[in-house]
Amino acid sequence: MLKLSKLLGNKRLFVLLIGLILFISVMGITLGPRSNLTWPEKFVKDTVGFVQYVFYKPASYVAGLFEDISNLHSIQEENEQLKISLAHYARDKAVYNWIEQENIRLKEKLNFTEAQKTQNDYKWPIAQVVSISNDPINPTIVVNIGLREGVKEGMAVHSGEGLVGVISHVSNFTSTVKLLTSMDARDPNSNAIAVTSQGKENEVFGMIETYDANKNVFLMTKIEDPKSVSIGDTIVSSGIGGVFPRAMVIGKVTDIEVGEYGLTYTASVEPAASFMDWKELFVVFTPEVEE
Numbered sequence: 001m002l003k004l005s006k007l008l009g010n011k012r013l014f015v016l017l018i019g020l021i022l023f024i025s026v027m028g029i030t031l032g033p034r035s036n037l038t039w040p041e042k043f044v045k046d047t048v049g050f051v052q053y054v055f056y057k058p059a060s061y062v063a064g065l066f067e068d069i070s071n072l073h074s075i076q077e078e079n080e081q082l083k084i085s086l087a088h089y090a091r092d093k094a095v096y097n098w099i100e101q102e103n104i105r106l107k108e109k110l111n112f113t114e115a116q117k118t119q120n121d122y123k124w125p126i127a128q129v130v131s132i133s134n135d136p137i138n139p140t141i142v143v144n145i146g147l148r149e150g151v152k153e154g155m156a157v158h159s160g161e162g163l164v165g166v167i168s169h170v171s172n173f174t175s176t177v178k179l180l181t182s183m184d185a186r187d188p189n190s191n192a193i194a195v196t197s198q199g200k201e202n203e204v205f206g207m208i209e210t211y212d213a214n215k216n217v218f219l220m221t222k223i224e225d226p227k228s229v230s231i232g233d234t235i236v237s238s239g240i241g242g243v244f245p246r247a248m249v250i251g252k253v254t255d256i257e258v259g260e261y262g263l264t265y266t267a268s269v270e271p272a273a274s275f276m277d278w279k280e281l282f283v284v285f286t287p288e289v290e291e
Contacts, residue, residue, distance in 0.1 A: 122245055123285040124158070125149060129278045130174060136213075139179045140168070143281055151175045154243065156284040162249040162272025163237065164281060166191060175283070181275055183218070185209035194240040195220060195250055197233040204228035205238065208250060208269065217268040218250060226256055226265045235269050245286050 127143035145151055147170055155167045157177045168178040183190050192209040206220040206229075223229055233253045239246030255268040 122287075124282040125285065127157075127175075127281045127283055129281060132278070137182070139182050139275075141165075141177045141179065141278065141281075142174050143177060143283070144174055145283060146171050146173045146175045148172055150285065151283055155286075156237075156244050156248055158248060158282045158284055159273045159278070160280060161274065162251060163193075163244070164273050164275070166244070167283065177281075179275060180218070180271070180273075181211045181213065183209060183211045191243050192241075193244050193250065194238045195235050196238040197229055197253075198236045198247075198249075199234075205240075206235075206267065208235075212268075215268065217254060217270055220253070220267040220269050221259060221264065223256075223259075223265040223267060229253055229256060229265075229267050231256065234272075235267075245284050248284070 125145060127145045130142040130144050132142075133140045143157070151167060151170050153167050153170055157164045157167065163180060165177045165179040165182075167175050169176040180193075183192075185192070190209065192207050195206050195208050197204045204223065204225070206223045208218045208220050210219045210221075211217075212219060218235075220229075220235060231253050235250040235253060237244040237246060237248040237250065249272045251269040251271045251273075253267045254270045257266055257268075259266045
């Protein structure tokens with residue numbers, strides 16, 4: 001470093017060195033690309049590389065320092081959000097535990113049978129998709145669990161986002177799922193879903209019987225009071241009728257209009273499930289109903 005400072009201190013020698021570097025650079029451009037470099041060109045490249053390294057390292061450290069400071073601010077904000085979420089979780093858990101204990105007490109007091117106590121105690125074994133049928137009239141998928149695992153026809157199938165369909169055929173090792181996108185009120189073999197708005201179980205009732213492929217929505221019909229349903233409401237199965245279990249997520253309301261005969265109202269429900277990118281699916285096992 002001392003020799004370098006003396007070299008830079010001699011202005012004539014410094015100017016000569018710069019001129020030599022420029023001359024060699026011009027010669028290299030004039031002669032065009034070559035596979036081998038001369039020793040002066042190698043010297044210049046090494047010198048330039050050293051100087052770039054000397055200036056780059058401190059600059060990179062400074063840039064990294066500012067980036068770390070920015071990241072610290074983001075981490076602080078994220079920690080604040082996590083603290084808030086944790087506080088909400090603790091509060092909700094306490095409320096849930098109280099409700100659960102109260103529910104158990106009331107069931108005991110009202111002499112609920114074991115079947116009544118466990119009627120909503122569902123099991124959700126995971127299933128992997130084996131194949132997909134793109135038949136527009138009868139879209140189906142096949143999953144890799146069947147009779148061996150206890151699967152039966154009529155069981156609901158749910159993705160991580162929402163209700164997907166119902167088991168239509170079962171073999172020993174696989175099951176066929178009829179997708180909800182095949183629902184058609186004109187088809188006698190199509191199962192309608194009794195539904196309600198989440199959080200408004202005692203206020204609204206409707207039926208989903210048809211899927212509109214052009215608009216990619218389910219049609220929720222037989223709504224008597226339009227004020228009982230709002231755009232953005234989450235629609236879930238009510239469990240009435242026994243075909244689909246209770247509280248299976250269907251989708252969100254995007255529109256409400258007067259029904260076909262003007263006596264009731266119809267809501268458009270955007271599906272919660274994508275019906276495209278299948279990852280994990282779950283077959284919903286409901287408790288056996290006593291004969």
